[in-house]
Amino acid sequence: MNQAIGVIDSGVGGLTVAHELMRQLPRENLIYLGDTLRCPYGPRSEDEVKQFTWEMVDFLLHQDIKMLVIACNTATAFTLNELQTQLSIPVIGVINPGARAAIKSTKHNHIGVIGTEGTIRSNAYTEALLGINANIQVSPLPCPLFVPMVEQGILSGHKAEDIAAKSLEPLKAKNDIDTLILGCTHYPLIKDTIQTIIGSEVTLISSSEETAREASTILEFNDLLNGGRETPAHQFYTTGDMAMFAKITEGIFRESSDSFQSVMIEKAIISNP
Structure with a gap:
């Protein structure tokens, strides 16, 4: 075929x-x-x-x-x-594959999810994760500044890090998150920047x-x-x-x-x- x-x-x-x-x-x-x-x-x-x-x-x-x-x-x-x-x-x-990969990764059963406002508002990741394991704690966070940043070609550097730090601040306060789903296919393009801000102890999951x-x-x-x-x-x-x-x-x-x-x-x- x-x-x-x-x-x-x-x-x-x-x-x-x-x-x-x-x-x-x-x-x-x-x-x-x-x-x-x-x-x-x-x-x-x-x-x-x-x-x-x-x-x-x-x-x-x-x-x-x-x-x-x-x-x-x-x-x-x-x-x-x-x-x-x-x-x-x-x-x-791309949602169910990403959820399955995150479930395999997490050790503390606390998974963060970042995505667009629409994706987070839909609760699609939360439902997919809880559908696999009802004991998972999910912390979703919209990051509306990331997609425009990527579409403008801003993938690294001080400006990208400043935007990422501001966007991810609410998740950094949750110390037991060990896995973070990049719930938008734009986000792997700034994966290194996100990893720098969120910390090396958190595993980033891309659904690709x-x-x-x-x-x-x-x-x-x-x-x-x-x-x-x-x-x-x-x-x-x-x-x-x-x-x-x-x-x-x-x-x-x-x-x-x-x-x-x-x-x-x-x-x-x-x-x-």
């Missing part, structure tokens, strides 16, 4: 998931769409997030994808169940590896793995600034690419009920 895996995100953060998919599934073709023009999704209403997500999904469905990966925590929180019900292809998000592992399992179970030996062809689309998108993409993948394209996505043909 040489059809591509479709990956959507509100911006550049989902590229961390795309990178891990490419590492674990080197024969698979990927089509990535980042809605950088309307990023961030976190402060938006649930209805807006659903509409924007369906517009991205509609674009990728017209590319004949065989699987959809929602590489955005906010979009996962608000649309995963709906998309899984209405689409005929496998659909996975677990999400890619789940994608691999589902593709194999459904006999959808690409058995061809040709070099995969990846496509990267953005709705916003091409220069910044290309710069961050090349920083993640450590190589340049000519497969970047700017695209306008119109109102979804498939709309949520």
Whole structure:
């Protein structure tokens, strides 16, 4: 099955998931769409997030994808169940894989979760964690300044550390947190900065590896793995600034690419009920 895996995100953060998919599934073709023009999704209403997500999904469905990966925590929180019900292809998000990885990591059963306002407001991580282990203590914290910082290319340095210190201050007061879920796919891009502020004794959890592992399992179970030996062809689309998108993409993948394209996505043909 040489059809591509479709990956959507509100911006550049989902590229961390795309990178891990490419590492674990080197024969698979990927089509990535980042809605950088309307990023961030976190402060938006649930209805807006659903509409924007369906517009991205509609674009990728017209590319004949065989699987959809929602590489955005906010979009996962608000649309995963709906998309899984209405689409005929496998659909996975990033919240459940991240929750499972955090449960495996924690020693004190106290897990912190940072994310966008929308993700934290949805309680999706808290529900996922408690659904696995009812004895887990969860401390969620919205960090609305992180996504705009990443989208502007501010990934390290004094300014990034100042923003991180201010944002993470409430969690630093909770001394027994030993595991912190990076509940937004933008956050691994500032992982080193977050680690510096939160302390080396706290394990940071990114859902990218677990999400890619789940994608691999589902593709194999459904006999959808690409058995061809040709070099995969990846496509990267953005709705916003091409220069910044290309710069961050090349920083993640450590190589340049000519497969970047700017695209306008119109109102979804498939709309949520």
